[in-house]
Amino acid sequence: MDPRTPWPALARPRFLRSSWPWRVVGYLGTGAALGGVVGLVFLVLGAFSLVLVGLPLLLLSGPAVGGVERWRLRLVDRDPAPDPHRVPSAPGLVAWLRLRAGEQATWRELGYALLFATVLWPLDLLALAVGVGLPLTLLGTPLRLAMDGQETKVVKAYLVTSYPEAFAAALLGALLLVALAYPLAAVAGARAALARALLAPRDAEARAIGEVIASRARLVDAFEAERRRIERDLHDGAQQRLVALTMTLGLARLDAPPGPLADQLAKAHAEAGQVLTELRELIHGIHPQVLADYGLGPALVDAADRSAVPVAADVELPRLPESVESAGYFAVCEALANIGRHSGATRARLTARHTDGVLRLDVEDDGRGGADPVGGSGLTGLADRIAVLDGTLTIMSPKGGPTLLRVEIPCPAPTEGSVSSSPRTASSSGRG
Numbered sequence: 001m002d003p004r005t006p007w008p009a010l011a012r013p014r015f016l017r018s019s020w021p022w023r024v025v026g027y028l029g030t031g032a033a034l035g036g037v038v039g040l041v042f043l044v045l046g047a048f049s050l051v052l053v054g055l056p057l058l059l060l061s062g063p064a065v066g067g068v069e070r071w072r073l074r075l076v077d078r079d080p081a082p083d084p085h086r087v088p089s090a091p092g093l094v095a096w097l098r099l100r101a102g103e104q105a106t107w108r109e110l111g112y113a114l115l116f117a118t119v120l121w122p123l124d125l126l127a128l129a130v131g132v133g134l135p136l137t138l139l140g141t142p143l144r145l146a147m148d149g150q151e152t153k154v155v156k157a158y159l160v161t162s163y164p165e166a167f168a169a170a171l172l173g174a175l176l177l178v179a180l181a182y183p184l185a186a187v188a189g190a191r192a193a194l195a196r197a198l199l200a201p202r203d204a205e206a207r208a209i210g211e212v213i214a215s216r217a218r219l220v221d222a223f224e225a226e227r228r229r230i231e232r233d234l235h236d237g238a239q240q241r242l243v244a245l246t247m248t249l250g251l252a253r254l255d256a257p258p259g260p261l262a263d264q265l266a267k268a269h270a271e272a273g274q275v276l277t278e279l280r281e282l283i284h285g286i287h288p289q290v291l292a293d294y295g296l297g298p299a300l301v302d303a304a305d306r307s308a309v310p311v312a313a314d315v316e317l318p319r320l321p322e323s324v325e326s327a328g329y330f331a332v333c334e335a336l337a338n339i340g341r342h343s344g345a346t347r348a349r350l351t352a353r354h355t356d357g358v359l360r361l362d363v364e365d366d367g368r369g370g371a372d373p374v375g376g377s378g379l380t381g382l383a384d385r386i387a388v389l390d391g392t393l394t395i396m397s398p399k400g401g402p403t404l405l406r407v408e409i410p411c412p413a414p415t416e417g418s419v420s421s422s423p424r425t426a427s428s429s430g431r432g
Contacts, residue, residue, distance in 0.1 A: 020076075021181045024188040025132060027075040028124045031191070034072075035121020038065055042117045062110030063100060066199045069112070076192045081200035084108075112198045124191070131184035138173025142166040246272040288329070296325040297352065300361075303333050304350055308340035309365065315352040320359060324411045327389055328352075328361050331382045335363040335405045343367025343403060354411075359391075361407040369401035 015021070038061075045061065063085065070081040084105035088095045100106045141160055144152045151161045160166050249269040256262040291299035297317035304311035319325075332350065339345050345367030352361050383393040391409035 015185075016178060016181060020185060023075045024181075024185045025128070027072065027188050027192070028128050028184070030072060030075070031116075032121050032125040032128060034068065035116050035124065038113060039117035039121065042114070059101065059106070059110060060097075062108075062113045063106055065113040065116060066105075066109035069116070069195050070199055073192055073195060076188050077196065081196055084200060108198050112195070120191070120194075123187075127184060127187045131180040131187075132177070135173040135177035135180060138169045138176065141169040141173070242272060242276045246276055291325060291329055295319045296328055296359075299325070299329050300332055300350060300352055303329070303336060307336045307348070309336070309343075309345050309348050311336065311348045311350050313350045313352075315350065317352050317354055317359075320354065320411050324359055324389060324409050327382070327386050327391070328359055328407060328409060331386065331393065331405075331407045332361055332363055334382055338371070339363070339365045339367065339403075342371070343369075343401075345401075345403075357410060357412060359407070359409045359411055363405045365401070365403050367401050367403055368399075369397045369403050370399045371395055371397035371403050 041061065067083075070083065073081050085103060086099060088099045138154060141152065141154055142163060145160055145163065145166045151159055152166075154160055154169050158169075160169060246269065249265060249272055253262060253265040253269050256265055288299055288302070290302050295317065296319075297315045300315050300317075301313050304313040320328075332352075336348065336350075339348050343365050345365035348363065348365040350361075350363050352359075354360075386393050386407060386409060389409050389411075391407065394406045394408075395403070396406075397403040
């Protein structure tokens with residue numbers, strides 16, 4: 001597999017047989033050509049700026065050159081260079097210009113464009129002339145001798161009068177073409193590193209990552225808000241209608257005379273009651289009311305009470321941010337459900353604490369162990385959700401048990417007036 005950049009590959013024997021020498025020549029060649037065009041454009045804009053017409057265009061030429069150079073970096077650097085610019089908060093050209101004029105990245109790109117137009121492209125051209133032009137000129141000596149007749153000059157300095165001398169010069173050109181490929185790649189690497197440092201600095205990458213994390217956190221918050229809205233709609237709408245329907249069917253059953261009609265009403269009444277029970281369980285699974293009203297502590301104790309395997313709950317928690325409470329609750333619920341379905345455990349233990357700004361949840365069972373989170377246990381999605389909150393989900397499950405699932409989510413310490421969310425700190429429960 002080829003490395004992502006040419007300069008770490010210089011020591012590899014396959015470097016000359018890879019595509020990197022061609023990519024290096026393409027990068028330096030396009031740099032020399034583009035730099036000449038940029039220099040000409042800057043001369044024209046500089047003349048217009050004398051009458052204050054070209055100043056805005058001169059300023060905005062930096063981002064244009066920066067965008068092209070970040071794209072051109074792909075020739076010798078397979079690690080994409082992120083765009084350091086922010087997205088305007090308002091539409092329109094004025095908002096875009098105001099944002100760009102106030103960004104450090106714009107001024108760095110303008111400085112790079114000026115350096116590119118005055119210094120860098122001549123260096124690119126010089127590197128190509130020495131690393132490619134000189135060897136190719138020597139390689140063409142026999143052909144030029146045949147075209148010129150009895151003698152020809154090599155590099156405008158050495159006179160060649162015979163074919164042995166011409167082929168000796170061609171051999172020297174071939175050797176130089178191979179030997180100079182390595183320093184030429186090093187020059188391209190240094191050139192690309194300078195471009196990346198000015199056009200895609202690490203702080204831009206960190207800011208881009210931070211914006212992605214923040215957007216993912218906003219998506220989680222929006223998802224939680226939508227979950228609560230669905231829960232309220234089901235609770236206040238469909239559930240109330242089912243309750244009314246069940247009561248109506250019950251009254252009709254009582255009023256109906258014994259016979260087939262009464263039997264059908266009794267069956268419909270039982271089915272309506274079953275649907276109502278399933279709807280209540282569905283609502284509880286979407287967003288339990290105890291979690292919204294009292295917080296994570298009582299919700300975890302309630303989940304332990306409803307577990308199929310007896311659970312010893314040791315929970316001492318304050319109120320925490322909603323997204324943290326929701327992620328912690330569903331992680332524990334999934335763990336308890338897996339214990340009941342797959343572990344063969346006879347008992348489990350739940351420990352929940354908030355210390356040093358970190359929520360820690362431990363669920364341990366005495367089952368057979370060997371749990372694999374990749375095997376469809378439902379924990380992979382929960383791990384992704386916890387990762388959005390900068391948290392971690394760890395599973396330790398050797399063959400033969402025990403199995404320990406640990407959730408750690410950083411979250412701010414609660415205020416002094418926060419209400420403890422655990423009605424008891426230790427309990428044994430279960431429906432086993």
